[in-house]
Amino acid sequence: LEPKDRDMAMVFQNYALYPHMTVYDNMAFGLKIRHVPKDEIDRRVHEASRILDIENQLNKKPKAMSGGQRQRVALGRAIVRKPKVFLLDEPLSNLDAKLRSSMRSEITRLHHVLGTTFIYVTHDQIEAMTMGTKIVVMKLGVIQQVDSPMNLYDYPVNEFVAGFIGTPQMNFFDAKMDYEGKDVSITSSFNKIMCSVDDISRIDIINIINKKPVVVGIRPEHVVLCKPNDKNAFECEISVIEALGNECNLIVESVVDKTRITIRTLRNDNFTLGQKIYVKLDLSKMHLFLKESTN
Numbered sequence: 167l168e169p170k171d172r173d174m175a176m177v178f179q180n181y182a183l184y185p186h187m188t189v190y191d192n193m194a195f196g197l198k199i200r201h202v203p204k205d206e207i208d209r210r211v212h213e214a215s216r217i218l219d220i221e222n223q224l225n226k227k228p229k230a231m232s233g234g235q236r237q238r239v240a241l242g243r244a245i246v247r248k249p250k251v252f253l254l255d256e257p258l259s260n261l262d263a264k265l266r267s268s269m270r271s272e273i274t275r276l277h278h279v280l281g282t283t284f285i286y287v288t289h290d291q292i293e294a295m296t297m298g299t300k301i302v303v304m305k306l307g308v309i310q311q312v313d314s315p316m317n318l319y320d321y322p323v324n325e326f327v328a329g330f331i332g333t334p335q336m337n338f339f340d341a342k343m344d345y346e347g348k349d350v351s352i353t354s355s356f357n358k359i360m361c362s363v364d365d366i367s368r369i370d371i372i373n374i375i376n377k378k379p380v381v382v383g384i385r386p387e388h389v390v391l392c393k394p395n396d397k398n399a400f401e402c403e404i405s406v407i408e409a410l411g412n413e414c415n416l417i418v419e420s421v422v423d424k425t426r427i428t429i430r431t432l433r434n435d436n437f438t439l440g441q442k443i444y445v446k447l448d449l450s451k452m453h454l455f456l457k458e459s460t461n
Contacts, residue, residue, distance in 0.1 A: 175244035356420035383453035386430035
């Protein structure tokens with residue numbers, strides 16, 4: 167179909183507003199070239215400007231507006247079309263962090279008010295997680311997983327998806343699995359974890375029997391502080407402390423081979439650089455990926 171017949175509206179990364187036109191004319195232009203009646207154009211522009219809270223900006227030109235206001239005009243130009251689908255190409259990438267956060271909320275509210283499909287392209291996984299009702303994760307043009315935000319977080323299908331979703335990024339390390347009596351052993355370069363099959367969700371018995379190498383994935387919030395004599399505990403040394411107010415990110419190194427692991431924990435002002443601590447993995451939250459399928 168010709169673009170004019172597709173009934174889609176696009177919001178570009180660079181806004182693409184006409185600099186010589188006022189906000190009103192920018193929003194109305196697409197309707198004028200479709201020969202929509204003047205009173206209908208006026209009604210739609212004012213309705214969209216009210217939704218976006220830019221009614222007092224209609225007589226301004228883009229150069230007199232902030233980045234966030236220009237972004238709202240670009241959204242308004244799409245809204246007045248009343249399309250079947252909105253296409254948004256990284257619309258917030260040119261905004262500062264505070265404005266980006268407020269515009270995320272604005273677009274989410276807009277989606278709820280309009281009840282129209284939004285297809286939103288972004289490299290920012292926070293935008294994807296907070297705004298999406300369904301996320302398509304792609305790598306080199308190939309779809310890796312299609313799911314709800316929380317399912318992507320809890321049940322990533324491969325290492326790429328697991329590493330892309332979540333901040334700080336998931337910890338990964340190579341290991342091999344084997345049976346030892348009735349238990350399963352997961353042996354890495356710095357630790358040996360003993361567990362039952364029931365401890366690990368979605369474990370693949372065939373791969374244990376074949377002793378295939380795996381990549382263990384564990385999110386920072388699922389690496390927990392523990393006592394030296396706790397089962398599967400291992401000793402680490404704190405190398406970086408990132409205090410975030412109510413919580414804290416620790417980057418630690420295994421005392422065995424200096425493997426680096428990120429931990430997210432509650433605020434503790436007693437942490438010091440070089441301090442020795444003991445940690446263990448929450449086995450119920452651990453992810454296992456086949457080594458050969460993670461590239």
